[in-house]
Amino acid sequence: MNHYEVLAPELVLLGLAFALVTLELLFPQLRKDLVAYLTAASAIGVLVASAFFANRSDSFKDLIQLDNYTTFFRILFLGTAALLAIASAHLVRDKLSNAGEYYGLLLLGVIGATYMAAASELLTAYIALELLNFTLYVLVSFDRKDPRSGEAGLKYILLSAFASALLLFGISFIFGVTGTTSYAGIRHALEAGIGEYRGTLVVGLVLLLTGLGFKVAAVPFHMWTPDAYEGAPLPVTAYISIVAKAAGFALFLRLFSQAFMPVISDWRWMVALLAALTMVFGNLIALQQVNIKRLLAYSSISQVGYMLIAIAALSHDSATALLLHLGGYAITNLAAFIAIIAFYNATGGEEIRDFRGLAERHAGLAMTLTIALFSLAGMPLFAGFMTKFILFQAAAQHGLLWLSAFGVVTSMISLYYYLMVIRQMYVLKPRDGDGRLRVPLLTSAVLVVLALGIFFVGIWPTPLFRAAASATRLLF
Amino acid sequence: MIPLDQVLVFSGILFALGVYGVLTRRNAIAILMSVELMLTAVNTNFIAFGVFHRPSLAVGLVFAVFVITVAAAEVGLALAIILRIYRQRTTANVDEVDILKW
């Protein structure tokens, strides 16, 4: 007997998404930022409600598994969506039309992302993935006035469709070898032995990894990322960099730990190679960026490299470390993006040199952005250091010390480009005529909370670590 | 009945053609068509494997149906975006759409 009530959060979200669209249709003159706060409130409501589902688990015919792992990601996605909705309020009101659809799609994407974490069967996983992607295509090209937005959407959809095809072709081979698409079934088949079809399986795995590599933006499959990041409206960029990335890894982690664990020796080196390439190139290309969105795009690519380390060293320890890192990364990136959104709303600038003298124009904003960037660079006492360190440490314990060393060295490189942004803000004087900036009260409050969160995870990660450990326990 | 490996060779060729198309074509619609070709190869694979393994369960067939549906939606979306860009700049060639660095 299934407990259907655990499906409730997503059903409610679906209802809310449509309600938001309808609301806008019925009352077109409604204040647009009100829709944003409505979205945020409903997302937080669902978040609180779904916290009650912690430690409840149920599996539906091996198609989806609703357990602590799903709950962990559900809370992560909902929290992100809520904060981004608040951050979008002014931007959407001033620059975009169709606010209802924008926020509705935001929530639909969360459903897709959650089901990517919940799926325990390949077809379900694929459909959840496409649900998230479809909302992203629309969101990326949402800004009708900005030609960059449409261009970003086009590039994103073409490369993403290509990646989907690769992924599906890989899945078809794996289906061919094992005769099933459920994760548990694949695992059984692989444990029973596949004999002469090992070559076919490896081809399937390579294709699958390529497809997933595109989705999470690992080098050398990262080409779409900088363009999509730069062209998309800022909150959408943040959404891609947090929700889409975390969802990709949620799927990646569950798939590989539940289905492909028996053949780990066949794919470990591929993932390790991807991780090394991603860390090195992500960080090196980031060094020469002048646009803050592109900089964060490459920075997020290099973060993917660190996360791939956890998959290469797959074990309960490293999976926990990965979830912990994703949590810290989400908080950090939210702080960075919301600070940049606030800056963009006030000035319209998104080049790094526009940040000149920000410390004197708005000390709080500069401080938050600095905290976020240090956390991304992995400076001690910030979230990024603690989570990354636990990640590297878990990898080193499972025989991948060399990959951890790569991670350490490349994150030291990354400090340089973050420092260049900080230099603009603190060392240089503001240009003549640049006055003080105004930041809305609610945004300031969100930023303060996030900055404290960064320190909290950096200094006392135990609560988050426990949550991550209980989320990953059932995977192995 | 056609042996499985012949079907696989066929789908492999289809897929390779699709990949070639994506990598060489510059027109967005042509790229989209090439992706469709790749998806056709995927569907062929699924149906062949499904029939080969356990015809009664029809997992492969179901998968293929879903892929076709999703692909149709994807094409719809992509065409909408292409249309918008075409209206703005009267081109559908991806290398002429180059405000952003590739």
Add this chain to the structure above:
Amino acid sequence: MLTIAIFLPTLAALVIALTPRSRPDLPRAIALVFSLVVLALAAIMFVSLDRGFQGFQFTNHVTWVRTSLGGFSFQYYVGLDGISAALVLLTAFLNVVAVLVSWGIALRPKEYFIWLLVIESGVLGVFSSLDLLLFFLFWEVELVPMYLLISIWGSGRKEYSATKFVLYTVAGSSFMIVGILALGFTAHTFEIPEIMRNGVREAAIPLGFIFFALFSGFAVKLPMFPLHTWLPDAHTDAPTAVSVILAGALLKMGGYGIIRLCVGLLPQTAHDWGLAITLLGAIGVVYGALVTLRQTDLKRLIAYSSVSHMGFVLIGVGALGQLGLTGATVQMVTHGLVTGMLFVMVGLVYERTHTRQIPELGGLARQMPWIAAAFVVAGVASLGLPMLAGFVGEVVVFLGAFSKYAATTIVAVSGVVLAAGYILWMLQRVFFGPPKEQWAHLGDARHWSEWLAMGAMTASIVAVGIYPQWIIDAIDHGVVPIASRLG
């Protein structure tokens, strides 16, 4: 008490952050009061350190973050032995001086003192952590404040120097963290006393690699020839107080790391590399001294003399004996005092003349007799005149190293001769000789903060020089357990 001493500067920084912008005179007062309290605490701990009891004292041990990963956990574990107590005292003292010489800072004073105090917390933490990971955490604290201090309040090519400083430090610490990780996994613990007790057995990762990784990290900081090129730039362009801290405390982190981690935890490997370390030290001494001779900028001159003096530390370490290690530590302390004072004096001169070019100066002793006198004291202490601080360290190093590497030591002694040359020449050109017209209006030290800084530094140098036993005693307490494991 140790924990209070470490975090008091951070608390002070927070207090300063809360002061209103309309009271720009508050930050320096708060900074001074707090650093005096820290100095008092450090002095109490230094005096009450039980010389008879082997091992770390004033320890605090709290498990901070426990994860389920193979029993590994972050710990807050601090404690002092003689070596760290001496260096903690030095740091606390220099910080008071640094606050004094920054009394006139007018540009964004709030942030300035915040960063200065944050650095103090970090350095004190490095000298007292007994856990490798904690050590690394504290090690990294200093980086960003230092970058900002040099690039905002510096002079000349300040951004270039600050960036260079960051790049070198970051490169060094990435080696170091890899070494620390490898050491921790090989020894199955990150606690320093534990590793000292049980030793490290060769495992999957060669100990030589670990040693090399750690040593490179520290060598950058020390700085060892040929990794020293960031130092003259950073010193030249940094504000006075930052130069004092940089030379006095930050460089010592490198030497301390080599003694505590490289030699203390991996004695066998250190044995294999003893000669190489000594040679590098000797090259540093001679090269540093030769380059110093050619400098015309006062700060650059002192910076290169630092490279030369830190070479002595390496020679002492390379000798791998009790005497050598004691000498190296004493040399670190005395160099901290002497070079710190030299930078203070240069700062005072520069405030008056607004140039540091030696050829442009001359005959200043007439206008500022007291400054000249203090400068001469610091200078002759630096060249190693008996009865002053500089002499003690160098002699003990030579005694320790001579029995082992006689030839190298003799070469290094020539560094002292060269030091006599460049210091005396510099003093002569700056303070004596014909007075120049454009400096006629300058006055001597006037403000009480200047007097206090000068007086305290002179007193400390004389105190260490006349009766070095009080500091050697304490240092021996820390060196003996390390030396006994060297066999």
